[in-house]
Amino acid sequence: MTKRILAIALLLALVLALPLQAQAALVFEDGARGTWTQLSGDKMKARFTVTNDSSCDTIRAFELYVYATDVWGERIYGEKTIYYWTTKKNVGPGKSVYSDYVTIPDRSDVDKLHVGVKRYVYDDGTVIEHNDWDVDYSNWTVTWN
Numbered sequence: 001m002t003k004r005i006l007a008i009a010l011l012l013a014l015v016l017a018l019p020l021q022a023q024a025a026l027v028f029e030d031g032a033r034g035t036w037t038q039l040s041g042d043k044m045k046a047r048f049t050v051t052n053d054s055s056c057d058t059i060r061a062f063e064l065y066v067y068a069t070d071v072w073g074e075r076i077y078g079e080k081t082i083y084y085w086t087t088k089k090n091v092g093p094g095k096s097v098y099s100d101y102v103t104i105p106d107r108s109d110v111d112k113l114h115v116g117v118k119r120y121v122y123d124d125g126t127v128i129e130h131n132d133w134d135v136d137y138s139n140w141t142v143t144w145n
Contacts, residue, residue, distance in 0.1 A: 027051055027053050028117075028138040032138065033049045034115070035047055035048075042105065042108055043104065044142075045104070046102055046113055047100060047102070050099060050117065051096040052091040052092065052094065052096075053094070054094075055094065058090055058122065059090070059091040060089075060123050061087065061120065062087055062119070062120035062121075063084055063087075064084065064117060065082045065115070065116045066082070067082050069110075069114065076109050082132075084102075085100060087099040111142060112140065112142065114137040115137060116138070117136070118132075
């Protein structure tokens with residue numbers, strides 16, 4: 001019986017210790033910036049600020065997903081089309097960086113860009129990856145001056 005209690009206590013200690021890093025996340029904070037530029041051929045390029053909300057872990061690369069909707073809120077490229085790209089930049093604890101640019105077609109149809117963090121990797125090699133249906137999207141209304 002004592003071995004069983006010891007084993008359960010050890011397992012519980014391990015389970016409680018694991019989420020410490022998993023709780024940290026790469027996020028779009030309120031007021032996160034998105035910037036975009038018109039390109040020729042009815043294309044655009046866009047990038048977004050992301051923040052490492054960890055207090056102690058550096059993220060060395062991340063992958064973002066993006067899709068666009070028109071003025072009616074309908075996805076421009078179909079329900080399953082997602083554009084994605086990896087940015088290899090160190091994001092220290094509590095710091096923010098711009099992602100690399102992604103090129104998006106059909107600029108004249110785009111009303112909103114919806115962007116989510118698919119996965120990221122810490123300095124120690126730990127990878128945090130969200131299932132496609134669990135990606136939390138933030139959105140930006142695209143305006144041209």
